[in-house]
Amino acid sequence: MERLTEHVIVISFDCLSAKDFEQIQKLPNFQRLLEGASYCRNVETIYPSVTYPCHTSIITGNYPMRHGITANTLVQPGRDSPDWYWHRRHVKGTTVYDEAKKAGMSTAALLWPVTARAKIDFHIPEIFANRKWHSQTAVSLHNGSFFYTFEMNRKFGHLRQGIQQPWLDDFVTAAASDTVRTKKPNLMLVHLVDLDSQRHQHGFNSQEAMDALRRHDERLGKLLNAIEESGIAEKATVIALGDHSSLDEHTVIKMNVLFKDSGLIGIGKKGRVTSWKAYCQSNDGSCYIHVSDPLVKDRVQALLYSLVSNPKNGIETVYDSVEMQQMGANGDAAFMLEAREGFYFSESLNGDAFELIQDVDVASGLYTRACHGYSPKKSGYETVFIAKGKGIKEGVILPAMSLVDEGPTFARLLGLDLGEVDGRVLNELLAD
Structure with missing residues (x-):
């Protein structure tokens, strides 16, 4: 050539x-x-x-x-x-x-x-x-x-x-x-x-x-x-x-806090993960949801779709493994979540599941954090x-x-x- x-x-x-x-x-x-x-x-x-x-x-x-x-x-x-x-x-x-x-x-x-x-x-x-x-x-x-x-x-x-x-x-x-x-x-x-x-x-x-x-x-x-x-x-x-x-952010979504509270992640005396059936792997503007126990997949899916139904939760879309593959992402994960603009995902297990970022004033356009990981669309x-x-x-x-x-x-x-x-x-x- x-x-x-x-x-x-x-x-x-x-x-x-x-x-x-x-x-x-x-x-x-x-x-x-x-x-x-x-x-x-x-x-x-x-x-x-x-x-x-x-x-x-x-x-x-x-x-x-x-x-x-x-x-x-x-x-x-x-x-x-x-x-x-x-x-x-x-x-x-x-x-x-x-x-x-x-x-x-x-x-x-x-x-x-x-x-x-x-x-x-x-x-x-x-x-x-x-x-x-x-x-x-x-x-x-x-x-x-x-x-x-x-x-x-x-x-x-x-x-x-x-x-x-x-x-x-x-x-x-x-x-x-x-x-x-x-x-x-x-x-x-x-x-x-x-x-x-x-x-x-x-x-x-x-x-x-x-x-x-x-x-x-x-x-x-x-x-x-x-x-x-x-x-x-x-x-x-x-x-x-x-x-x-x-994109600028005002709210962090901590899916692992929800999973922990739902009994899908086990925490030991020192606050460390001892077991998990569902886990959020953050890509900031999106995240993968990994499910280690097939018996809880339907339960996890129901939780995810219940969150999407309320726009205030900041989750725009739930993708399944087939849809992820079509988009070129990791089809081995059980689900993928796309955040709405202004929201991003964290893997944190602590605090509230939905937290406003400190020092952010959305009304005045003052943001102190931006991130990526979102859909190219x-x-x-x-x-x-x-x-x-x-x-x-x-x-x-x-x-x-x-x-x-x-x-x-x-x-x-x-x-x-x-x-x-x-x-x-x-x-x-x-x-x-």
């Missing part, structure tokens, strides 16, 4: 929404990228629209049900901090970086989700120390490229404050820029999280979120400068994208895709596309093939 470019550099701005497009058009480095670029500001995400399933869909071209990353976290009932789908071994099938490696190309990935222990040449995975006896440095070194990670931390570790934002993204940008200049990888995947973090903590339209967009513009400028300084600009394709949007919930450089036509504006179209398009640019996938190659963007 003909190769259309020598280098594909993908920059994921986590939680970059189509609603941000007007703003980024005014920022100098996004303007610089958009000049002569092709783009889509109506990219449909996947379900559930959380970071790990999204980023795996981006680099496989498949929906979660097919690639296996159906949530951010594993099902670990009652655990305060469940483990995430950090490792490459969880992904079913191939990825763009696997195919690039097979073809003898050099690869790099910085904080790209679900890549721990992947065969990537220059690699710092997104994984955090989730045990009291673990250190962040040791976890990163063990799961990525040891000497590369060590060198990047030696050069730029002073920019970090652990894994806190915005400092972590500053570290990633510095490491990615250095890698472009010195390694010139054929495929680079960069994941920046500052915007998503600020929206989670302060709300969608908060000043903190707007400040993060400006910081992202500066980071984009540094990466574009590095590409030019490396001498590969004429042979490279730069892609900037988002993975999902987010939610109105105004689209994300963004921008492509420019070698192998890309200038000025093509796509009216619509899907997140699963991105991986097949990256592969085609590099002369690779992901095989039979859910997405398609965006041929209308590709230069002859």
Whole structure:
């Protein structure tokens, strides 16, 4: 297959929404990228629209049900901090970086989700120390490229404050820029999280979120400068994208509190889960309901539909396993719940089942939290895709596309093939 470019550099701005497009058009480095670029500001995400399933869909071209990353976290009932789908071994099938490696190309990935222990040449995975006896440095070194990670931390570790934002993204940008200049990888995947973090903590339209967009513009400028300084600009394709949007919240729904009160979750003397027959696995704007005992499934279903009947409970839809599979989500769960706008799900077992978020004033539009995980069919919930450089036509504006179209398009640019996938190659963007 003909190769259309020598280098594909993908920059994921986590939680970059189509609603941000007007703003980024005014920022100098996004303007610089958009000049002569092709783009889509109506990219449909996947379900559930959380970071790990999204980023795996981006680099496989498949929906979660097919690639296996159906949530951010594993099902670990009652655990305060469940483990995430950090490792490459969880992904079913191939990825763009696997195919690039097979073809003898050099690869790099910085904080790209679900890549721990992947065969990537220059690699710092997104994984955090989730045990009291673990250190962040040791976890990163063990799961990525040891000497590369060590060198990047030696050069730029002073920019970090652990894994806190915005400092972590500053570290990633510095490491990615250095890698472009010195390694010139054929495929680079960069994941920046500052915007998503600020929206989670302060709300969608908060000043903190707007400040993060400006910081992202500066980071984009540094990466574009590095590409030019490396001498590969004429042979490279730069892609900037988002993975999902987010929505402001005023109320948290704790399904596990209801299950506990209904005798479906057993709690020991120390407040820990000792047994469960039904359990809510949160995706924030949606959740999976797992049922371990088939004898209680009808009872659980009746409870769920009784909640949906009252809009004040915040549950918009109940999906069964067949409907979940049709949407590309986890068909192994018994049910999936979609929250109404303004509501989100927690796995908490404590407090009231429905709790208003503190410091939220809906009447005045003051929100202090936003999240995602909702259905891609939610109105105004689209994300963004921008492509420019070698192998890309200038000025093509796509009216619509899907997140699963991105991986097949990256592969085609590099002369690779992901095989039979859910997405398609965006041929209308590709230069002859």
